[in-house]
Amino acid sequence: MGNVGLDLYWEYFKNGGIVYFFFTMFLIAISVGLRIFIDYFIGSWISDEFNLEYRIYVSILFGLAAATTVLIVLRGIAFGHYISLVCFNIFKKFMEKLF
Numbered sequence: 001m002g003n004v005g006l007d008l009y010w011e012y013f014k015n016g017g018i019v020y021f022f023f024t025m026f027l028i029a030i031s032v033g034l035r036i037f038i039d040y041f042i043g044s045w046i047s048d049e050f051n052l053e054y055r056i057y058v059s060i061l062f063g064l065a066a067a068t069t070v071l072i073v074l075r076g077i078a079f080g081h082y083i084s085l086v087c088f089n090i091f092k093k094f095m096e097k098l099f
Contacts, residue, residue: 015089016082024078031071038064 013021041064044050045057052060 012086012090015093016086020078020082020085024075024082027071027075027078031068031075034064034068034071038068 038061041061045061050057
């Protein structure tokens with residue numbers, strides 16, 4: 001293992017909030033899973049696995065793409081906010097110890 005101890009990682013996660021961290025990871029996992037499902041759906045569309053009309057395939061793909069876009073934006077905002085919380089809390093603790 002590296003030179004960084006687990007207690008330092010734990011401190012990092014605590015500074016951002018454990019619940020908020022898992023919420024952010026949940027958003028990331030859902031958006032990745034949805035992207036994988038889109039790849040499966042496109043493959044099914046090409047092989048006409050569901051035997052649907054063209055416009056229905058396009059409508060489903062549009063809906064999936066819109067949902068993926070929203071999730072990517074939300075996960076970016078959530079992750080950015082989490083990192084900001086971590087940095088702010090680490091800086092705050094540093095300043096408290098300094099002064």
